Amino acid sequence: xSAPLLEVEDLGKRFGGFVALEGIGLSVAPGERVGLIGPNxxxxxxxxxxxxxxxxxxxxxxxxxxxxxxxxxxxxRTRLGMARSFQLPRPFFSMSLVDNVRIPLLYAVAAxxxxxxxxxxxxxxxxxxxxxxxxxxxxRRWPRDLTQVEMRKLELARAMAAEPKLLIADEAMAGLSHSxxxxxxALLVRLNEQGITxxxxxxxxxxxxxxxxxxxxxxxxxKIADGSPQTVIQDPEVVxxxxxx
Amino acid sequence: xxxxxxxxxxxxxxxxTFFALRxxxxxxxxxxxxxVLQYIVLATAWNILGGYCGYVNFGTAxxxxxxxxxxxxxxxxxxxxxxxxxxxxxxxxxxxxxxxxYLTLRLRGAxxxxxxxxxxxxxxxxxxxxxxxxxxxGAYVVRPATAPxxxxxxxxxxxIMLVLAVLAVFAARMVERSWLGYGFASIRDDELAAEAAGVxxxxxxxxxxxxxxxxxxxxxxxxxxxxxxLDPASGFNLxxxxxxxxxxxVGGTTTWIGPLIGAILLGTIQQVATVTISSAVNxxxxxxxxxxxxxxxxxxxxxxxxxxxxxxxxR
Numbered sequence: 123x124s125a126p127l128l129e130v131e132d133l134g135k136r137f138g139g140f141v142a143l144e145g146i147g148l149s150v151a152p153g154e155r156v157g158l159i160g161p162n163x164x165x166x167x168x169x170x171x172x173x174x175x176x177x178x179x180x181x182x183x184x185x186x187x188x189x190x191x192x193x194x195x196x197x198x199r200t201r202l203g204m205a206r207s208f209q210l211p212r213p214f215f216s217m218s219l220v221d222n223v224r225i226p227l228l229y230a231v232a233a234x235x236x237x238x239x240x241x242x243x244x245x246x247x248x249x250x251x252x253x254x255x256x257x258x259x260x261x262r263r264w265p266r267d268l269t270q271v272e273m274r275k276l277e278l279a280r281a282m283a284a285e286p287k288l289l290i291a292d293e294a295m296a297g298l299s300h301s302x303x304x305x306x307x308a309l310l311v312r313l314n315e316q317g318i319t320x321x322x323x324x325x326x327x328x329x330x331x332x333x334x335x336x337x338x339x340x341x342x343x344x345k346i347a348d349g350s351p352q353t354v355i356q357d358p359e360v361v362x363x364x365x366x367x
Numbered sequence: 368x369x370x371x372x373x374x375x376x377x378x379x380x381x382x383x384t385f386f387a388l389r390x391x392x393x394x395x396x397x398x399x400x401x402x403v404l405q406y407i408v409l410a411t412a413w414n415i416l417g418g419y420c421g422y423v424n425f426g427t428a429x430x431x432x433x434x435x436x437x438x439x440x441x442x443x444x445x446x447x448x449x450x451x452x453x454x455x456x457x458x459x460x461x462x463x464x465x466x467x468x469y470l471t472l473r474l475r476g477a478x479x480x481x482x483x484x485x486x487x488x489x490x491x492x493x494x495x496x497x498x499x500x501x502x503x504x505g506a507y508v509v510r511p512a513t514a515p516x517x518x519x520x521x522x523x524x525x526x527i528m529l530v531l532a533v534l535a536v537f538a539a540r541m542v543e544r545s546w547l548g549y550g551f552a553s554i555r556d557d558e559l560a561a562e563a564a565g566v567x568x569x570x571x572x573x574x575x576x577x578x579x580x581x582x583x584x585x586x587x588x589x590x591x592x593x594x595x596x597l598d599p600a601s602g603f604n605l606x607x608x609x610x611x612x613x614x615x616x617v618g619g620t621t622t623w624i625g626p627l628i629g630a631i632l633l634g635t636i637q638q639v640a641t642v643t644i645s646s647a648v649n650x651x652x653x654x655x656x657x658x659x660x661x662x663x664x665x666x667x668x669x670x671x672x673x674x675x676x677x678x679x680x681x682r
Contacts, residue, residue: 175562196563197568200562201565213560214553224549225549225553
């Protein structure tokens with residue numbers, strides 16, 4: 123087995139007296155599809171925020187692609203190849219869809235290459251990315267003209283524009299219909315086939331079970347299970363957390 | 368439009384304005400025009416931070432007066448040509464802008480604005496107690512009777528401010544269309560998402576405060592020569608802060624053309640009102656126009672036109 127792409131050890135985060143995360147350890151191999159589940163308030167989004175540098179973890183280490191991320195700001199982590207989508211879509215509302223996708227190309231990608239891309243390169247890449255998520259027809263529209271599912275797709279397209287090695291999709295499917303979920307799932311699987319490692323944070327069990335090769339369960343800020351989806355959902359502790367005794 | 372062509376066009380408009388005013392043979396037009404041009408620079412400068420990045424700066428007067436008082440100090444030491452003073456004023460105000468940014472940019476929204484207001488008060492207090500530049504008594508700066516080549520000194524000042532206005536608008540347009548402009552806009556829209564897209568938000572905000580502060584300082588540098596007598600109350604006048612916010616808002620904040628339109632419109636109305644009614648009515652005019660625009664066209668004149676065009680194209 124190759125070296126893990128993401129390695130988290132003993133990660134902890136408090137908000138005042140409230141312990142949001144404690145002693146979290148996990149590792150993700152390159153190319154893997156990992157599902158991260160847990161009841162509301164279990165610390166999933168806090169974990170994502172700590173991984174991506176939006177929040178600072180008080181204890182523990184996060185290693186990504188061999189580098190210790192201690193002290194790295196959010197944009198530096200994005201440049202290293204870690205991209206995220208937000209739980210509630212956060213498009214740049216004053217920009218057209220192409221310009222939304224343009225931002226990571228102008229910053230994350232340009233910084234990694236050490237030089238700015240040409241205008242033609244950027245335009246072509248923007249079209250390609252919007253095509254990937256099926257939003258080509260609306261390239262010149264504004265985010266406010268989009269439906270919920272389109273907004274999620276834009277969110278993913280913008281994350282993909284940063285050319286990540288690891289994509290963290292934070293509840294990319296919440297509030298979507300059955301067929302829309304399948305749409306997004308197919309998209310994520312396609313991205314994974316292109317070699318991108320994906321961590322999927324999700325409530326919808328059908329989607330998680332279908333997507334994940336491995337499942338990690340958080341409850342009250344602790345990791346209680348980590349393994350193949352079939353065994354994890356039969357784990358008595360997981361059942362207790364979800365269904366109650 | 369290519370940047371070089373834009374600069375040529377802007378310069379042509381500037382030259383045409385200058386010669387049209389000269390043709391009228393009335394120096395008062397240059398006095399009035401100078402103020403309008405000065406507001407074009409101030410509004411454009413404010414807009415780089417306030418419009419592009421979404422950080423509302425109430426401290427315009429501080430940067431502006433810093434530029435002006437740099438000129439007073441240099442004038443007392445050894446007088447230098449105004450273009451040099453503009454450079455010095457720009458550098459000093461730019462450095463203060465950078466420092467302000469460093470201290471305040473972790474603040475957002477109203478908190479940032481209050482901090483800039485506090486900055487204006489602090490700088491004013493410092494200047495008021497600095498005896499070398501006149502303290503609260505103010506300082507007289509006797510301007511030369513004539514300028515080389517042009518003759519009339521006010522025409523010379525007008526020309527300098529005209530060049531500065533053309534350069535400021537040109538710079539704002541360059542910034543707006545470059546990777547910097549996209550980065551600024553992403554900060555205005557959503558800082559968290561901008562960081563996630565790889566935008567170094569803190570660094571970009573520092574660039575914006577420096578650039579904006581420097582341009583304001585440059586606009587203030589020739590002021591002592593224009594007024595002849597400068598005291599803290601006039602240099603730090605509230606009108607500068609209010610106008611440099613109102614003008615971009617009236618014109619539209621997301622693009623270089625907004626502050627330009629706003630400054631020409633409001634600045635001209637104020638100059639006309641000063642002559643026909645009274646200069647005291649100026650702030651009232653700004654207030655009324657601002658309220659009207661907030662209600663009727665919250666995105667300014669440019670936003671209004673743009674929305675019309677978009678609605679037509681979608682129909």
